[in-house]
Amino acid sequence: MTEKIAGKTLEEWVKESPIIDTLVNGEVVFWINDKKKGFEEAKDTVQFNRADVIDAEERLQRFAPFIKQEFADTEALDGLIESPITHLEAFQKELEDRYQVNIAGQLYLKRDDLLPIAGTIKARGAIYEVLCHAETLALESGLLESTEVNYRVFSEPKFREYFSQFKVIVGTTGNLGISTGVMAAKFGFDAIIHMSNDAKQWKKDYLRSHGVTVIEHNTNFTEAVNQGRIAAEADPQSYFVDDENSKYLFLGYTTAASRLKKQLDQEGIKVDADHPLFVYLPCGVGGSPGGITFGLKHTFGDNVHCFFAEPSHVPSLLLGLITGEYANVSVFDFGIDGKTVMDGLAVPRTSQLVAPLMENFFDGGYTVLEDEASQTLTRLVDVEKISLEPAAVAGLSGPAKLFKTQAGQAYLSAKGLMDKQDQITHIAWATGGSMVPDEDKKAFYEAGLVK
Known part of the structure; x- marks a missing residue:
C-alpha cells in the first residue's frame, strides 16, 4: 500500500503541484505565491492588525530604560535593540558575476548579525516575549504599580528575587535559545533551553556561561520544541516560549519594519509605487520572516515585496504553503532528509500559526543549495569583510534568483515593475553571525572555497 501524506500519495501531490x-529532488526553486491578496484586502482577514504592532513598539519603548541600564551595548540607541543597514555595492557585482545575471537596483544588507545582546534576528522576537512575560507577572503581583513608571525598576533586587521562583523554557536549534536565555536570566528567571542535535556547541557553551541550563536532545528541532513544551506543561511555575505557535514572538518581529523605514528615510531611499522595496528573509519555522513581513506590509503596503529563503534540504514552509497543509506536513513526509549546514533553518515542520497567516502576505519563496550558501558566505568575507553564519546568507542570493528565473521575471511583469527595475531597493536580511567563535568562522569560510 502506498504511504499517504495528508491524505494523498506523493504522486498525487506532484500531479497537483509539479513544483513539489x-x-x-533537492533542486532550487523560485516560487510565486499566487494565493496572496493585495494588502488592503489581506489585512482584514487575519487576527493581528496595526494596533498590535503599535502595542509591541510601545512595550519595547517602556523597557528601553531597563535594557539600556542592563546591557552596555544598547546605550548608543538608548535601550533599543536595533541593527544598521550596509550598502553592498561590490557584492552586488559579485552576485552578478557568479549567477551570470544583471541585478537592477541597489543591494543592502540588514545587519541583524549585529543586534545587541544576542547578535541574531531572534533577539527581536524572543526578547520581546520575555519582556511581555516579565511585565505581566510584575503587574499581577503588584511589584509594578503601572505601565507609566520608569521601567528601570526591573533592575531592583526585589524584582529578581520574585522572578527567581519562575522558569522560562524554550526549545531551539540555538539562536532563539540565546536570546531567550540571556534576557530571562537577566530578569532572574530560571532559564532552561532544550536544544536539538542541529545546535552548535558554542551556542550551548555560551548559554551555560550566562547561567542558563541547557538540556541536549539527540533529535530534530520539532522534537526539541515538543520536549520543552512537555516540561513546561508539567510545571505550573514555568512559561514556555513556543517557536512554533507564539503570537508574542511574531509581534516582536513586526517592530523591525517601522525602524527600517526610519533608516531608509535617513539614507534618502524612497519606497513607493515607482521605487519598490524587495526584502529577502531566511526562513526556518517562519516566525521571524513572517513577523517582519507583516510589519513591512503594514508600513509600505504593496510597495514592498517579501520573499522567504529556505535550504533545499529543508523547504518546510514551501511545502506547507504549496500543499495548503501548513504544519500538518514535514519535509520527512516527502522523503527529504532535512540536513543542512544552515542550522538555524533546520526546521522540518513550519509554524501552524505563521504559515496560514502569512499565506496572505508572503510574495514568494525560494530554496538555496548547500554549496551555494557556503560560497556566498565565503565571498561575502572576501568582498565585503562581513562574516555571517551559514543560515544568515540565505537571503543574499534572492535578487539574483529574481532576475535569473522565469518565475522572477514573470513576477516583475505581473506587478508592472519591468520599467521600474533600476529603482528597486533590495534588502537581504542577515540573521546572525557576529557571535560565532573564530574557529567556527574559519571552518565556515573554508567550506565555501571553490575547489
Missing part, C-alpha cells in the same frame, strides 16, 4: 517534484 523539484523540491523532493
